[in-house]
Amino acid sequence: MAANPPSRAADPSLATILTAIAAAPGLTKVQRQDMASAVRTVARILGRPPEQIPAAPPLLARRLAEVSPVASGISKGRWANVRSLMLKALTLTRPMLPGRHKEPISPAWKTLADKLNRGQATRLSRLLRWLSGRRITPEALTANDLEVFGTELRASTLAKRPEETWRGVRRAWNKAERTIAGWPAITLTIPRRRQPYTFPWSAFPASLKADVDHYLERLGGRDLIEDLPFRPVRAETLAYRERQLRTFASALVHRGRAAGSLKSVADLTEFSAFKDGLRFFLERNGNQSSIFIHNLACTLKGIARHHVKVDQSTLDKMTAVIKRLEVPIKGLTRRNRDRLRPFDDPANVHALIVLPQRLMKEAASPKQSPRGAALLAQMAVAIEILLMAQIRLRNLLALEFDHNLITTGSTLHLVFEEHEVKNHQIIDIPLPCESADLIKEYRDRYLPCISAPGRGELFPGKHDGAKFHGTLRQQIARTVLRYTGLKMNPHLFRHARVKIHLDRHPGEYGIVSTALGHASIDTTRSFYAGSEIAAAMRHFDDVILALRRRSPERRP
Numbered sequence: 001m002a003a004n005p006p007s008r009a010a011d012p013s014l015a016t017i018l019t020a021i022a023a024a025p026g027l028t029k030v031q032r033q034d035m036a037s038a039v040r041t042v043a044r045i046l047g048r049p050p051e052q053i054p055a056a057p058p059l060l061a062r063r064l065a066e067v068s069p070v071a072s073g074i075s076k077g078r079w080a081n082v083r084s085l086m087l088k089a090l091t092l093t094r095p096m097l098p099g100r101h102k103e104p105i106s107p108a109w110k111t112l113a114d115k116l117n118r119g120q121a122t123r124l125s126r127l128l129r130w131l132s133g134r135r136i137t138p139e140a141l142t143a144n145d146l147e148v149f150g151t152e153l154r155a156s157t158l159a160k161r162p163e164e165t166w167r168g169v170r171r172a173w174n175k176a177e178r179t180i181a182g183w184p185a186i187t188l189t190i191p192r193r194r195q196p197y198t199f200p201w202s203a204f205p206a207s208l209k210a211d212v213d214h215y216l217e218r219l220g221g222r223d224l225i226e227d228l229p230f231r232p233v234r235a236e237t238l239a240y241r242e243r244q245l246r247t248f249a250s251a252l253v254h255r256g257r258a259a260g261s262l263k264s265v266a267d268l269t270e271f272s273a274f275k276d277g278l279r280f281f282l283e284r285n286g287n288q289s290s291i292f293i294h295n296l297a298c299t300l301k302g303i304a305r306h307h308v309k310v311d312q313s314t315l316d317k318m319t320a321v322i323k324r325l326e327v328p329i330k331g332l333t334r335r336n337r338d339r340l341r342p343f344d345d346p347a348n349v350h351a352l353i354v355l356p357q358r359l360m361k362e363a364a365s366p367k368q369s370p371r372g373a374a375l376l377a378q379m380a381v382a383i384e385i386l387l388m389a390q391i392r393l394r395n396l397l398a399l400e401f402d403h404n405l406i407t408t409g410s411t412l413h414l415v416f417e418e419h420e421v422k423n424h425q426i427i428d429i430p431l432p433c434e435s436a437d438l439i440k441e442y443r444d445r446y447l448p449c450i451s452a453p454g455r456g457e458l459f460p461g462k463h464d465g466a467k468f469h470g471t472l473r474q475q476i477a478r479t480v481l482r483y484t485g486l487k488m489n490p491h492l493f494r495h496a497r498v499k500i501h502l503d504r505h506p507g508e509y510g511i512v513s514t515a516l517g518h519a520s521i522d523t524t525r526s527f528y529a530g531s532e533i534a535a536a537m538r539h540f541d542d543v544i545l546a547l548r549r550r551s552p553e554r555r556p
Helices: 014-023 029-046 057-065 076-090 107-113 118-133 143-155 162-179 206-219 235-254 265-269 271-284 291-308 312-325 334-344 346-353 355-363 370-388 393-397 433-449 469-484 492-504 509-516 521-549
Strands: 405-408 411-416 427-430
Touching: 014 029, 014 076, 029 057, 029 076, 057 076, 057 143, 107 118, 118 143, 118 162, 143 162, 206 235, 206 265, 206 291, 235 265, 235 271, 235 291, 265 271, 265 291, 271 291, 271 312, 291 312, 334 346, 334 492, 346 355, 346 469, 346 492, 355 370, 355 433, 355 469, 370 393, 370 433, 370 469, 370 492, 393 469, 411 433, 492 509, 509 521
Parallel strands: none
Antiparallel strands: 405 411, 411 427
16 A cells, blocks of 8 residues: 655645744734734635635735725725735745835935836836835846846735736836936836737738728618618627638638738638638637637628628538537526626625615715715616616617606606617616616716716716726726625626526516517526526425424324
């Protein structure tokens, strides 16, 4: 029988940190209590005992970045103290990069730092103080010194996003090197987040772009006289089709074809090119198909059939390839299921559905600045509409008073015409009185603080028009995470609303299908059948639990 392998020393954990705090010399009783309290607070918020939480700074930083102190009942000030004390506690067992350097910037570096703008000075402050503390002058600085700082920043700090922080430092450093006389002539490399493989249209013959434009013009129905056998597609779809074709042409170049040989759309949909380009994407995806690859193949076949008009034999061969690439889609994705699972807890459901009223109450606090209060009220309105009306982010952004928000008597209606909705189904629904009152309060009391007179957008941007969709999306996600601890994006509200309803009314797919605007109830059932399993099991288990609580019947 083989001998048991030798056991290695246990990895450092927060329990190790607590032991180090108790044994550290030079600490007062109050300092020990405060540090230990901070470590235990971190363990409590992370939901595990100290012995099970690794004390590795990068891992700990990632987990702390996901914490919502407000949702955990901790004020922002207290949470800042907890993080600071946690950092000090970690220094008892390993070297750590301080959160704020107390060393002054040396005169040599200060002469250069005085020439920085405010943003550069903020990003480079920690680096310049770190260099000053190590007595490294601008003349003696080497690229290795900067990389050492970057390594410590990423491995020995509790920064929320150390990689992003280091990227910002490098960007500010390079700008200073280009624009400030006397700055050390060292350029830091900033790796690209993604290596693009798509070439611009200028890399291909002009005839290919002209043929693509001709196809898109017909697809969009720009010629109002021409009788089309299909419904013209939206501008967003046209842009997506353009990206698909340019991406596929680039894939063929990466597979070894000369860009100059791709002179028309027919060169992209020729069967050997069809297979060759798809192989590029399959190899990038570990020789497995994906929804993107399958959709791309279907798009190319449609173009080959209607625009290029290839023969039936080629279409049949394309169809055979597409069948092999098909990815079964049934129910929600794993990521969405993971994010919906917290809604099995009634406390999380309650935290989300009362969030609009909570935000509006906080906006009314005298502690808020006018702009801060207006942004809180704006988030309250956005979340309220996502909860009460199953609309998409694009429609949420497009909301305008007297166009999409129409008051009839005492009722506020949410209205979208057929051409404004993805599924081409008219939306004309009365909002609940609570929702209408909240929107009216936002319009009358808070909107003037962030919008010029005469503008009708519900969510105005800094310039003309509504906010950028990415901005509103991030603001909603961050607000929900901060106040509830739940990770949500605007589209997940649709799934969450369905889950909340089906958990309380299992099997009511008809109502859900109508609310979501699905053409068929089968679509709703196939998509959400798995989301009510937990609720069904609770009803199923209630029978056993009820019998368990009953007194046993006497056997004859």
